[in-house]
Amino acid sequence: MSEEYKGIMVYAEVHNGTIHPVTFELLGKARELANKKGTKVLAALAGYGVKEKAQELIYRGADIVYVTDSEKLKTLDVVAHKSALLKIIEKAKPEAVLIGATNTGRTLAPRVSAYLKTGLTADCTDLFIDDNGNLVQVRPAFSGNIFAHILTKTKPVMSTVRYRTFKPADRDQSRKGEVIDVEMDEIGETGYRVLRKMEREKVNISEAELIISAGRGLKKKEDLEMIRELASLLGATVGASRPLVDDDWISRDHQVGFSGNIVKPKVYIAIGISGSPQHVVGMKDSGTVISINIDPSAPIGEYSDYMIVGDLYEVIPKLIEEIKKLKSQKP
């Protein structure tokens, strides 16, 4: 490893003045990696009116925060943000850069790595330092059936990590750190212009505490209403396995799994879901798992704390009826 590159850098994602929680998860992991290597945790904070957030990143484990605060970064103009992050990387020379695999991170990371001619490992599920001091990036491969351990020869090593993969860093207000301002280069016209913002209903399933997910055990799209009714009675968020999303029964925001969202609710109820490795990778860290499946040998059983073996078309209406009865009895 070249001595020129030092420190584990986290890209701090900020939207409308709020730091995306994936940043705190990455800082938690970066702290662990940096302690193992005896190096520093660096943070890259680029945006408009973001400088005051630097202190929060220090409380969460950053030793040095590199800040570019510029009006040019007011919107998510990817060319401008790429240019700002490149300048920070050029100045800080980190040996690794960790970025959240969010829409923003997925837009930014490949552009930065391509410019730097360095490797990027997307959607890592784990990161660790091996006996030789190398950063090992772990990610599912071959449709999630194996976990590949990847070493990047070039520097900086770049990885994206899904939201809710790592534990967030603890907040310690006694932590001290350094803030370094980085002036971004003149970039001129980037070709991006925000014409208007479109509001759309978005489900934040990654943060849900109770999820009721449906799978291909459902026979038709209309039957999802039954799942929605159960979810609404219990104050749960509706999740889905991928086939329901592929068939356009429900939007991708609801998909749990390898190519969907990683969830960690307190309770996860899987209805008519077999438990493929690609689904399980997205929900295996849930608190209590309850499955309803007609097949007692369905793999989801292995990951379930409770399994109701039965036809969902009999079980769900009964559950709804009982919950309604209980609700009507209690004020």
Ligand SMILES: Cc1cc2nc3c(=O)[nH]c(=O)nc-3n(C[C@H](O)[C@H](O)[C@H](O)COP(=O)(O)OP(=O)(O)OC[C@H]3O[C@@H](n4cnc5c(N)ncnc54)[C@H](O)[C@@H]3O)c2cc1C
């Ligand atoms: C690259 C790649 C990425 C993928 N990403 C994802 C992902 O992110 N998320 C995901 O979910 N999948 C993903 N998949 C798809 C995955 O491989 C499986 O095909 C999918 O998870 C199966 O969905 P399912 O469990 O709903 O359906 P099935 O496997 O068909 O299971 C249906 C289950 O319903 C049960 N059932 C049937 N009728 C009833 C009934 N009346 N009452 C009760 N139970 C009943 C059956 O016993 C069965 O266990 C991915 C695949 C690939 C190749």
